[in-house]
Amino acid sequence: MAGSVGDKYYDVFLKYRLWLSTTNDKGILGDGRFALLNEIDITGSLKSAAEKTNISYRKAWGSIKEAEEQLGFKLVEKQRGGKDGGNSRLSPEGKQLLEAYTELKEDFDQSVKKITKKFFNKINK
Amino acid sequence: MAGSVGDKYYDVFLKYRLWLSTTNDKGILGDGRFALLNEIDITGSLKSAAEKTNISYRKAWGSIKEAEEQLGFKLVEKQRGGKDGGNSRLSPEGKQLLEAYTELKEDFDQSVKKITKKFFNKINK
DNA sequence: TTGCAATATGTTTTTTCAAACATAACGGGT
DNA sequence: ACCCGTTATGTTTGAAAAAACATATTGCAA
Numbered sequence: 141m142a143g144s145v146g147d148k149y150y151d152v153f154l155k156y157r158l159w160l161s162t163t164n165d166k167g168i169l170g171d172g173r174f175a176l177l178n179e180i181d182i183t184g185s186l187k188s189a190a191e192k193t194n195i196s197y198r199k200a201w202g203s204i205k206e207a208e209e210q211l212g213f214k215l216v217e218k219q220r221g222g223k224d225g226g227n228s229r230l231s232p233e234g235k236q237l238l239e240a241y242t243e244l245k246e247d248f249d250q251s252v253k254k255i256t257k258k259f260f261n262k263i264n265k
Numbered sequence: 266m267a268g269s270v271g272d273k274y275y276d277v278f279l280k281y282r283l284w285l286s287t288t289n290d291k292g293i294l295g296d297g298r299f300a301l302l303n304e305i306d307i308t309g310s311l312k313s314a315a316e317k318t319n320i321s322y323r324k325a326w327g328s329i330k331e332a333e334e335q336l337g338f339k340l341v342e343k344q345r346g347g348k349d350g351g352n353s354r355l356s357p358e359g360k361q362l363l364e365a366y367t368e369l370k371e372d373f374d375q376s377v378k379k380i381t382k383k384f385f386n387k388i389n390k
Numbered sequence: 391t392t393g394c395a396a397t398a399t400g401t402t403t404t405t406t407c408a409a410a411c412a413t414a415a416c417g418g419g420t
Numbered sequence: 421a422c423c424c425g426t427t428a429t430g431t432t433t434g435a436a437a438a439a440a441c442a443t444a445t446t447g448c449a450a
Contacts, residue, residue: 145338145358145365151288154369158281168277187396196439201398213270218397221447225395233270240270244279244384251376259369312426321409326428343427346417350425393450403440410433420423 154256158248160241166210169241173207176200177230177238180216186228270388279381283373285366291335294366298332301325302355302363305341311353 159170169177172193179189190200204216215234220226230238284295294302297318304314315325333340340359345351355363 145361152285152293153288154283155286156281156283156373158279160277161280163276163278185396197397198399198440199438205398219447220395220397220445222396223394223448225448226397226446228397236270240384240388243387244380247380247383248281251373251380255369255372255376258372259365310426322427323410323429324408330428344417345415345425345427347426348418348424350418351416351427353427391450394448396446398445399443401440401442403438405438406436408433408435410431412431413429415428416426418424420421 154252154259156248156252158245162210166206168207168210169237173203174238174241174245176203177215177234180228181230181235181238184227184229186216186218189228279377279384281377283370287335291331293332293335294362298328299363299366299370301328302340302359305353306355306360306363309352309354311341311343314353 157170160168162168167173172195175193176189176195179192180186183189183192186200186204187197190197193200195203208215213233214231215237216228217231218226218228282295285293287293292298297320300318301314301320304317305311308314308317311325311329312322315322318325320328329341338358339356340362341353342356343351343353
């Protein structure tokens with residue numbers, strides 16, 4: 141989206157980030173973990189989810205672990221060994237959190253869209 | 266703010282950041298530069314503004330410069346030398362951008378407040 | 391009982407980004 | 421001509437985050 145200030149013209153976008161955080165400012169769920177949980181839900185595998193979201197398995201695993209430690213409950217139920225080597229799926233709480241966050245994001249996007257419109261109308265004289 | 270997912274209880278906050286960015290993803294104006302510009306407007310000095318916002322002069326100066334390079338116009342008109350050593354004040358465009366962003370922030374905060382309320386109502390069943 | 395694929399973790403290296411440090415230039419006032 | 425406070429900028433150091441690397445463990449199935 142483009143805008144102008146006075147007679148000066150430029151290309152700018154309104155961007156935002158949103159995330160859930162603990163009292164002590166440790167991130168719980170933002171875009172990164174959201175994508176990860178989402179893919180786990182779809183693929184049933186932490187490894188696949190990591191690949192899909194373009195992060196290393198090591199990072200994905202650590203990321204989930206961190207969040208769980210902060211929350212005090214499991215987001216993902218994982219099993220290792222077995223015919224497929226193992227698998228991962230969202231815990232009920234993980235699933236609910238994912239869903240709640242999904243809606244939250246939608247609400248946010250909608251609001252931002254409105255505000256953006258208003259903002260650029262204003263800025264463009 | 267507290268919430269629960271299923272029967273699991275935890276303390277979480279909804280956090281967010283908002284900023285203006287160019288097409289190539291270079292930040293133009295977020296909370297940091299906003300505070301800086303604001304203080305420049307008040308104090309008439311980049312040095313004072315840096316102190317007030319708790320960043321080094323070096324950083325403040327570089328931050329303004331970066332934004333200006335991206336935008337292609339000056340946000341701050343600066344003079345050096347003279348009886349007071351020099352001074353800085355917002356350009357007309359800088360002033361207008363500051364004002365527009367102020368309103369933007371207000372709108373955004375308002376929306377977030379509503380969304381937050383809804384979110385935590387939902388999460389707490 | 392061996393192989394396989396995925397989960398589980400510790401360790402090391404690289405990258406990135408911020409903070410600190412150092413120094414120059416400017417121009418009015420004394 | 422020099423002093424002072426502020427703007428202007430290059431350089432170096434340090435710390436934190438991310439990526440890369442290395443290995444172990446598990447349990448089904450052949």
